[in-house]
Amino acid sequence: xxxxxxxxxxxxxxxxxxxxxxxxxxxxxxxxxxxxxxxxxxxxxxxxxxxxxxxxxxxxxxxxxxxxxxxxxxxxxxxxxxxxxxxxxxxxxxxxxxxxxxxxxxxxxxxxxxxxxxxxxxxxxxxxxxxxxxxxxxxxxxxxxxxxxxxxxxxxxxxxxxxxxxxxxxxxxxxxxxxxxxxxxxxxxxxxxxxxxxxxxxxxxxxxxxxxxxxxxxxxxxxxxxxxxxxxxxxxxxxxxxxxxxxxxxxxxxxxxxxxxxxxxxxxxxxxxxxxxxxxxxxxxxxxxxxxxxxxxxxxxxxxxxxxxxxxxxxxxxxxxxxxxxxxxxxxxxxxxxxxxxxxxxxxxxxxxxxxxxxxxxxxxxxxxxxxxxxxxxxxxxxxxxxxxxxxxxxxxxxxxxxxxxxxxxxxxxxxxxxxxxxxxxxxxxxxxxxxxxxx
Amino acid sequence: xxxxxxxxxxxxxxxxxxxxxxxxxxxxxxxxxxxxxxxxxxxxxxxxxxxxxxxxxxxxxxxxxxxxxxxxxxxxxxxxxxxxxxxxxxxxxxxxxxxxxxxxxxxxxxxxxxxxxxxxxxxxxxxxxxxxxxxxxxxxxxxxxxxxxxxxxxxxxxxxxxxxxxxxxxxxxxxxxxxxxxxxxxxxxxxxxxxxxxxxxxxxxxxxxxxxxxxxxxxxxxxxxxxxxxxxxxxxxxxxxxxxxxxxxxxxxxxxxxxxxxxxxxxxxxxxxxxxxxxxxxxxxxxxxxxxxxxxxxxxxxxxxxxxxxxxxxx
Numbered sequence: 001x002x003x004x005x006x007x008x009x010x011x012x013x014x015x016x017x018x019x020x021x022x023x024x025x026x027x028x029x030x031x032x033x034x035x036x037x038x039x040x041x042x043x044x045x046x047x048x049x050x051x052x053x054x055x056x057x058x059x060x061x062x063x064x065x066x067x068x069x070x071x072x073x074x075x076x077x078x079x080x081x082x083x084x085x086x087x088x089x090x091x092x093x094x095x096x097x098x099x100x101x102x103x104x105x106x107x108x109x110x111x112x113x114x115x116x117x118x119x120x121x122x123x124x125x126x127x128x129x130x131x132x133x134x135x136x137x138x139x140x141x142x143x144x145x146x147x148x149x150x151x152x153x154x155x156x157x158x159x160x161x162x163x164x165x166x167x168x169x170x171x172x173x174x175x176x177x178x179x180x181x182x183x184x185x186x187x188x189x190x191x192x193x194x195x196x197x198x199x200x201x202x203x204x205x206x207x208x209x210x211x212x213x214x215x216x217x218x219x220x221x222x223x224x225x226x227x228x229x230x231x232x233x234x235x236x237x238x239x240x241x242x243x244x245x246x247x248x249x250x251x252x253x254x255x256x257x258x259x260x261x262x263x264x265x266x267x268x269x270x271x272x273x274x275x276x277x278x279x280x281x282x283x284x285x286x287x288x289x290x291x292x293x294x295x296x297x298x299x300x301x302x303x304x305x306x307x308x309x310x311x312x313x314x315x316x317x318x319x320x321x322x323x324x325x326x327x328x329x330x331x332x333x334x335x336x337x338x339x340x341x342x343x344x345x346x347x348x349x350x351x352x353x354x355x356x357x358x359x360x361x362x363x364x365x366x367x368x369x370x371x372x373x374x375x376x377x378x379x380x381x382x383x384x385x386x387x388x389x390x391x392x393x394x395x396x397x398x399x400x401x402x403x404x405x406x407x408x409x410x411x412x413x414x415x416x417x418x419x420x421x422x423x424x425x426x427x428x429x430x431x432x433x434x435x436x437x438x439x440x
Numbered sequence: 441x442x443x444x445x446x447x448x449x450x451x452x453x454x455x456x457x458x459x460x461x462x463x464x465x466x467x468x469x470x471x472x473x474x475x476x477x478x479x480x481x482x483x484x485x486x487x488x489x490x491x492x493x494x495x496x497x498x499x500x501x502x503x504x505x506x507x508x509x510x511x512x513x514x515x516x517x518x519x520x521x522x523x524x525x526x527x528x529x530x531x532x533x534x535x536x537x538x539x540x541x542x543x544x545x546x547x548x549x550x551x552x553x554x555x556x557x558x559x560x561x562x563x564x565x566x567x568x569x570x571x572x573x574x575x576x577x578x579x580x581x582x583x584x585x586x587x588x589x590x591x592x593x594x595x596x597x598x599x600x601x602x603x604x605x606x607x608x609x610x611x612x613x614x615x616x617x618x619x620x621x622x623x624x625x626x627x628x629x630x631x632x633x634x635x636x637x638x639x640x641x642x643x644x645x646x647x648x649x650x651x652x653x654x655x656x657x658x659x660x661x662x663x664x665x666x667x668x669x670x671x672x673x674x675x676x677x678x679x680x681x682x683x684x685x686x687x688x689x690x691x692x693x694x695x696x697x698x699x700x701x702x703x704x705x706x707x708x709x710x711x712x713x714x715x716x717x718x719x720x721x722x723x724x725x726x727x728x729x730x731x732x733x734x735x736x737x738x739x740x741x742x743x744x745x746x747x748x749x750x751x752x753x754x755x
């Protein structure tokens with residue numbers, strides 16, 4: 001069987017074994033739930049509840065503050081306690097709706113649903129918008145915007161991103177193992193919007209059992225196929241996934257739709273299905289709690305707004321005090337100072353490490369020895385070491401000459417660097433500046 | 441509320457490969473061992489002393505310089521050890537100790553540290569020091585004693601019109617510097633480095649290939665026919681294997697891009713042959729590589745790889 005991939009990339013220790021066999025279990029939080037109004041890319045949502053209001057699981061508590069924005073729903077029943085700034089994963093304070101969870105989980109009625117075959121593309125997009133679905137792989141881009149490209153007839157690929165190339169993460173894998181038929185159903189719904197598209201579920205070949213299961217289920221689906229990807233980081237990067245599946249390349253000034261593709265994460269597709277078939281908004285997501293500092297690494301189905309520390313305790317707590325905790329995977333996740341933070345729509349994992357490898361690597365840091373390893377692994381085929389030098393001297397002109405904005409910030413260069421330089425960090429800093437200058 | 445100790449944070453990625461500069465240097469040192477040990481056994485205890493002295497002098501120079509300049513001491517990265525070793529095995533087995541020390545000091549102090557230390561030098565320190573010694577002490581640097589008699593190196597003999605035994609050259613049964621004589625031992629080390637993914641196969645492959653093709657054409661044009669013996673002697677002699685696998689591949693002073701490496705290798709290959717075949721000296725590897733080193737920034741400038749998605753258009 002053909003295996004699809006891209007040039008470059010790295011093979012970090014994958015760490016998935018400790019949680020991949022653990023079925024998804026429901027986590028039912030108590031007490032305070034925190035819903036930041038900005039947990040997606042775009043304008044913050046606007047609260048539509050006031051302090052003292054009673055809400056149910058499924059009550060709209062903040063509505064999209066623009067086209068590129070997203071609705072937010074309560075995931076529990078209870079009372080709105082406060083609307084105040086709270087710290088989120090990125091470390092900043094974001095206006096949040098705080099709900100005192102009464103533990104009853106009284107639910108709103110699902111909205112009226114029709115068989116999806118009878119829905120028009122507009123109606124489907126309307127439901128996705130209503131449900132507040134965003135890209136759940138971590139980018140959190142509002143899905144209804146993605147589903148509304150300029151010319152839907154030109155879209156010929158809907159790619160379900162099941163690569164899950166981040167080490168340690170198993171949430172998408174568990175979703176594919178436990179609810180593959182729902183993911184396929186979600187894909188069929190999306191395909192209704194795009195009459196000329198075929199659906200491809202792309203999965204890395206370290207998840208052969210999931211691939212086999214999906215292949216069996218799509219046997220009689222003429223428009224859907226399963227693509228086996230080579231296990232390599234960053235295989236799940238949108239641009240490189242599109243390349244692996246279609247051999248089409250896009251760069252930083254193009255959107256996937258420009259190459260006729262729309263890419264959605266497994267859990268996003270699942271949530272679309274929930275909205276359209278079950279009439280339920282996005283209230284839950286799968287979170288992998290993992291890492292060598294966790295006693296019992298597992299996959300949870302978690303109501304959004306849950307406190308992260310509570311979730312870690314549900315996974316048996318820590319074996320020993322961790323030195324580093326990352327929200328998301330170790331390659332692209334965000335490190336946090338503490339765990340008193342809410343689970344948001346884009347939180348795919350809490351990865352806890354006994355030791356901080358970055359601090360350990362710092363002891364071996366030297367000047368660049370020009371070994372060229374960063375060039376070998378860069379999926380965007382840039383010269384990371386040169387770009388990092390430009391960042392050190394704040395030389396925007398040279399940075400642009402070496403096409404720094406094409407970096408996808410995957411971190412492969414920092415990972416591989418024998419001189420232990422923080423290449424990706426330097427490049428990211430400069431890239432922000434370069435992108436801002438380009439927008440002007 | 442009681443504040444707990446905050447956890448570490450840093451920019452992603454939060455995992456790092458276990459490769460370090462120190463480990464890479466160690467791998468190269470290991471790869472040089474077959475040739476070094478062969479040279480020491482062949483030339484005796486004085487060769488051992490010479491190699492040890494250059495290593496110690498190189499490391500001490502870096503240490504003292506950094507202490508004097510109040511900079512962090514970096515001798516732990518083993519690059520000074522490697523420079524010392526490379527210089528040591530590039531010396532004739534009867535070379536005076538004090539000259540060897542001078543060479544090591546030149547390599548580290550002038551070529552490496554004054555330009556900013558590891559990664560900042562634009563010439564291979566060991567080779568630059570070798571060239572410095574050749575210019576300063578030409579007599580001592582070109583006197584090769586083998587089996588108790590002063591003899592010409594195979595390439596010099598070849599240039600003088602004598603015939604040479606290629607198999608003996610390949611196995612190291614001829615005169616030369618401590619580490620260059622046994623092509624087989626160098627080949628073993630070089631292949632080890634390629635397998636361990638320490639060096640890029642492109643540089644040694646294209647360097648040696650260029651020399652082979654160049655000498656072949658020369659043999660056809662100037663010597664009136666294909667001379668296998670002549671071509672093989674050029675491939676086995678004059679430290680070509682040492683240069684191709686261990687000197688030209690020095691990360692710092694070779695191009696970082698793949699295409700750049702090929703251009704660089706072909707360039708130094710041609711230059712080596714020009715020096716050997718048309719110049720007054722029989723040897724040309726050191727100078728060819730040094731001149732190649734100087735051209736590296738230029739080569740890198742014209743070989744920037746095409747980025748992913750370049751020229752892509754909206755459908």
